[in-house]
Amino acid sequence: MDAKRIIKKVAVLGSGVMGSRIACHFANVGVQVLLLDIVPKDTPPGDKKARNKIVNDALDFALKSNPSPIYLKSFAKRITTGNFEDDMPKIADCDWVIEVVVERLDIKQQVFETVEKYRKPGTLITSNTSGIPIHLMAEGRSDDFKKHFCGSHFFNPPRYLKLLEIIPTKDTLASVVDFLMEYGAKYLGKTTVLAKDTPAFIGNRIGVFSIMSVLHYVEQTGMTVEEVDKLTGPVIGHPKSATFRTNDVVGLDTMVHVANGLYKNAPDDEARELFRIPAFVDGMVKNNWLGSKTGQGFYKKEKGDGANQFYALDLKTLEYKPSQKVKFASLETTKAVDNLKERLRILVAAKDKAGDFYRSTFYQLFAYASNRIPEIADELYKIDAATNAGFGWELGPFEKWDALGVEDTVKAMEAAGNKPAQWVYDMLAAGAKSFYKVEDGKRLYYDIPSKSYKIIPGTEGLILLNNLRETNTVWKNSGTTITDIGDGVLNLEFHTKMNTIGGEVIEGINKAITLAETSYRGLVISNEGANFSAGANVGMIFMMAVEQEFDELNMVIKAFQNTMMRIRYSSIPVVIAPHQMALGGGCEMCLHADKVVAHAELYMGLVEFGVGLIPGGGGTKEFALRLSDELQDGDVELNNFRDRFLTIGQAKVSTSAYEAFEFGYLKKGRDVVVVSRDRLLAEAKQQCLQMANEGYIQPIPRGDIRVLGKQALGLGYVGANTMYSGNYISEHDVKISQKLAYVLSGGDLSQPSMVSEEYLLGLEREAFVSLCTEKKTLERIQSILTGGKVLRN
Secondary structure, three states, X not given: OOOOOOOOEEEEEOOOHHHHHHHHHHHHOOOEEXXXXXXXXXXOOOOHHHHOHHHXXXXXXXHHOOOOOOOOHHHHHHEEEEEHHHHHHHHHHOOEEEEOOOOOHHHHHHHHHXXXXXXXXXXXXXXXXXXXXXXXXXXXXXHHHHHOEEXXXXXXXXXOOOEEEEEEOXXXXXXXXXXXXHHHHHOOOOEEEEOOOOOOOOHHHHHHHHHHHHHHHHHHHOOOHHHHHHHOOHHHOOOOOOOHHHHHHHOHHHHHHHHHHHHHHOOXXXXXXXXXXXXXXXXXXXXXXXXHHHOEOOEEEEEEOOEEEEEEEEOOOOEEEEOOOOOOHHHHHOOOOOOHHHHHHHHHHOOOHHHHHHHHHXXXXXXXXXXXXXXXXXXXXXXXXXXXXXXXXXOOHHHHHHHHOHHHHHHHHHHOOOOOOHHHHHHHHOOOOOOEEEEOOEEEEEEOOOOEEEEOOOOOOOOOHHHHHHHHEEXXXXXXXXXXXXXXXXXXXXXXXXXXXXXHHHHHHHHHHHHHHHHOOEEEEOOOOOOOEOOEOHHHHHHHHHOOOHHHHHHHHHHHHHHHHHHHOOOOOEEEOOOEEEEOHHHXXXXXXXXXXXXXXXXXXXXXXXXXXOOOXXXXXXXXXXXXXXXXXXXXXXXXXXXXXXXXXXXXXXXXXXXXXXXXXXXXXXXXXXXXXXXXXXXXXHHHHHHHHXXXXXXXXXXXXXXXXXXXXXXXXXXXXXXXXXXXXXXXXXXXXXXXXXXXXXXXXXXOEEEOHHHHHXXXXXXHHXXXXXXXXXXXXXXXXXXXXXXOO
């Protein structure tokens, strides 16, 4: 990375759906942003508000959208708005100018002509185009412009989709490409993929081919919208939105635009005919049924009889019918198979309609991907990286192919008329039987020109558990694995369903701490699952409560509390690296760490109220402790108490790691945020080693926690009763609120007092177990277990 190049300020030209959200993501990572757009027609000079109406309305719309494009609303202050006519000279202060205007070459060239008047030499200039050839946009520009110009194709929404394609021209400096590749990965948290200047680049070329092959298969076989979405979602490691719901969200017009562009601009593509738009899609476009943006697409929702009614489109008649639940025998047999690669093998071998679908679409995809090398990429890993990051797949085409067995699959593909590219046969003939392999904890890909395996560029400094588990496992049980990640640091990962915390996880935590205290320097708790942890195993709690085994339940909660306290008071540093969901017990674990290294996309919260409980694994105690540490005299004490009380009582969940600081789940000055998911474990290990190197000293349990007693308890009771009187909460909510207030205030003490952690844990455990005896709490837990719905009884 160019050590001299620092990005302090970015100009984003164009504030539409992509421009405004790209601006937000740069603001997310701490960069100043200048967001510009056109002036509305017939607007007089000098009326700044009117002249900036388009850009301001676009940014306001983006900031109000859900899911939010920004980590924290206050980060929007890093964005300054303006217009092309009045404010273009300000780009002279910017280190990077990103063009995101309408997809017309002539307009883009006009914008770049203006940009060239004001940008200072050496400034990066990139285009977010998804379809216009990059080299055409640079025609007629200066040498300095051309050397610092390339494509930077973000996927929508930029905050959430990880793909960033960097597309250089023959004139782009190698140092510029290297800088953008590393900056995108390290600072923007992207999977940066170096692409060639070919139609639709890599992600859309392969991803849209996959969608189009499914659409044509549906047209030929008569499969329904619901059937296809059942087969192309999480069961094969794709997002829940699968095929048709994804089209509705993205917009059918967008998919048609890319497909038409590929049909037109890739005349030599052997599968070109698959980019022809099927008749039923043409009919939908004519009817303006483009998906969410027009209120209906492959699905539509209508209100009726007080509830939402969901309809799916019959692709033969183009009429809507009530959405149907579908089942396939092969899918039923894989319900208990958690390993995705194993599941794919079963599904592709299935003898039913689902098996036919998978064989047809997978074999077409594999052949197509193999034939795109070297047209769109010289290395196969780029194709997998682009589809995974751009379309949310867990496994790209070559990774799926590896899972099914390359050699056997090639034979099946030949029999089905989907012969792969010659290089695949050459690879097998050279004795290489897979596209990827792991050596010394590093993942290698098959390099076609050299017929050898090479490390994937940019992954040298990453620590990935999938690469270490086979050789570096120190201990494991049914729900956890302890791995040696080098330099005297252990990692503990969970692999229960949703990474919930039960007996096996508690055992794993204690074993990991014992091992680390005995023979290692520190412990990191992290995993590579979809979520860090969805919390305690409420099914186990429910069964104990139903069977009235309250003494045993008390012991289980005590064991959980003791384990959280062991995380806090071990003789080695314990760093926790959460990502995505860290709820309930998963949040409580983080509250007790020496340090949290959080992924920016962190949905953290103490959510026990939703199942009729209060946090019982030290979470309520920890909020009382943190309240004590921030208390001042007078009214501020009660304000702080109220804030802590409401955070738990309203089961607040952060929408980002930065919001988790606002809610008090993360500690300012102690915990850190990492934008790159791939770098999370490496950073956590580094932080752990830093504490060890600085001479980590085992903390002493706290006995100096100041609680407010009756003063705060009364506030909690009055607040709950007021909410009940206003019909905001139920009678049972009042009871839970009173229990929560009792623990947070330290009990029915006549005056503010100093208490110990053990004292508060006792109150917390007693309140938790007593709530488990309540019929309405059990009804709430049952509602979550059976339907995943929060019951407010």
